[in-house]
Amino acid sequence: MIQDLKYIGLSVLLATSLASNAGNPERVGQAGAGHLLINPYARNAGMVGSNSAKVHGLEAQFLNIAGTAFTRKTEALFTRTNYLGGTSININAFGLTQGIGETGTFGFGIVSVDGGKLDVTTEDQPEGNQGTFTPSFLNISLSYAKMFSDNIYGGINVKLISEQIPNLNARGIALDAGIQYHTGKYDEIHIGIALRNWGPKLRYQGDGLSRQTTVSYGNNYQLSVNNRAGSFELPALVNIGLSYDFYLTRDSLGKSRTHRLSLNGTYTSNSFTYDNGLFGVEYSWKEMLMLRGGLYTEKGIFNANDSRTVYTGPAAGLTFEVPFNEKKSTIGIDYAYRATNPFGGTHMIGLRLNL
Numbered sequence: 001m002i003q004d005l006k007y008i009g010l011s012v013l014l015a016t017s018l019a020s021n022a023g024n025p026e027r028v029g030q031a032g033a034g035h036l037l038i039n040p041y042a043r044n045a046g047m048v049g050s051n052s053a054k055v056h057g058l059e060a061q062f063l064n065i066a067g068t069a070f071t072r073k074t075e076a077l078f079t080r081t082n083y084l085g086g087t088s089i090n091i092n093a094f095g096l097t098q099g100i101g102e103t104g105t106f107g108f109g110i111v112s113v114d115g116g117k118l119d120v121t122t123e124d125q126p127e128g129n130q131g132t133f134t135p136s137f138l139n140i141s142l143s144y145a146k147m148f149s150d151n152i153y154g155g156i157n158v159k160l161i162s163e164q165i166p167n168l169n170a171r172g173i174a175l176d177a178g179i180q181y182h183t184g185k186y187d188e189i190h191i192g193i194a195l196r197n198w199g200p201k202l203r204y205q206g207d208g209l210s211r212q213t214t215v216s217y218g219n220n221y222q223l224s225v226n227n228r229a230g231s232f233e234l235p236a237l238v239n240i241g242l243s244y245d246f247y248l249t250r251d252s253l254g255k256s257r258t259h260r261l262s263l264n265g266t267y268t269s270n271s272f273t274y275d276n277g278l279f280g281v282e283y284s285w286k287e288m289l290m291l292r293g294g295l296y297t298e299k300g301i302f303n304a305n306d307s308r309t310v311y312t313g314p315a316a317g318l319t320f321e322v323p324f325n326e327k328k329s330t331i332g333i334d335y336a337y338r339a340t341n342p343f344g345g346t347h348m349i350g351l352r353l354n355l
Contacts, residue, residue: 028308031272032232033161035137036174036197039063040093040111041079042334042348046317047280048294050264053180053192053241057354058095061109061141063266064178064194064239065155068107069145071097074355079334084310085344088116093350095141107143107157112136138162143176154179159197161234167208174199174234190243192266201231233272241266260284274298274308280315290319292336304341312339321352330354 060067095109145155
């Protein structure tokens with residue numbers, strides 16, 4: 001117990017020190033790589049990411065990497081997101097987690113954002129009519145998590161980041177770290193702390209920064225001028241989460257997983273925008289049918305004139321997961337919806353295999 005408290009104490013100290021400079025709305029727009037803030041997994045999104053204290057499996061790579069340590073065999077997951085309906089932006093997320101030994105888990109994940117088609121414009125032809133291009137954003141995650149005791153789980157995630165448009169690209173690296181603590185008579189109490197998107201600044205480079213210009217010095221000369229791009233920071237943040245499970249039916253061990261109700265809450269301390277309060281609830285029947293709801297909050301979100309986010313708050317989702325062999329391997333389908341204003345909301349659907 002003393003060792004567990006040391007882990008929790010160090011994590012709280014780290015999170016507090018990092019959060020002390022966060023939540024500054026005056027820094028909005030000063031960070032790049034905003035795609036790192038988009039939740040690409042349906043189970044998380046159905047509760048607006050409020051489940052950072054108890055998230056398990058590959059989806060923990062986004063919220064709290066410590067949760068990947070719960071994979072003891074093999075899990076594979078694919079999710080497709082229709083982001084902000086009407087924008088033609090689609091997100092594909094794929095990955096797997098693999099248990100190693102008795103306590104370790106390796107994870108691999110890819111999140112690819114297709115930015116849709118945009119018109120090519122220039123100073124001479126600002127109206128376009130020169131074709132289209134598609135921005136692309138990609139991050140690749142390599143993670144390792146470990147079960148340190150029956151109660152403590154921790155992990156670290158390395159993300160390779162790439163953003164690209166024709167003749168221009170930015171590449172970099174970011175780190176995530178997290179810890180989860182599970183306690184109570186039936187392990188019904190969950191505490192999680194995670195640092196996300198910490199890393200060096202990124203800078204765009206490529207031929208797209210060069211331009212032709214004419215210089216008159218007696219005669220006219222054509223010169224190639226290379227413009228310097230400014231660097232930008234990553235959207236670092238800290239998640240501090242708490243969850244509690246209610247087992248609505250009892251068996252000889254004092255609980256039953258037939259009916260479970262989980263309440264989740266996460267405080268997100270952002271470095272470049274308002275802080276967030278995330279709240280969610282999940283009902284589970286035999287861990288086969290799960291219904292979810294969530295509410296995303298931040299300063300001014302419920303006032304259209306003051307809101308600085310496209311999300312309006314509510315989210316919902318569901319999962320249907322069934323075993324399909326004697327080893328109790330399962331296959332599941334996840335769905336989530338997040339309300340937005342403007343656009344037509346965000347729809348997500350995922351396919352999961354636990355082998």
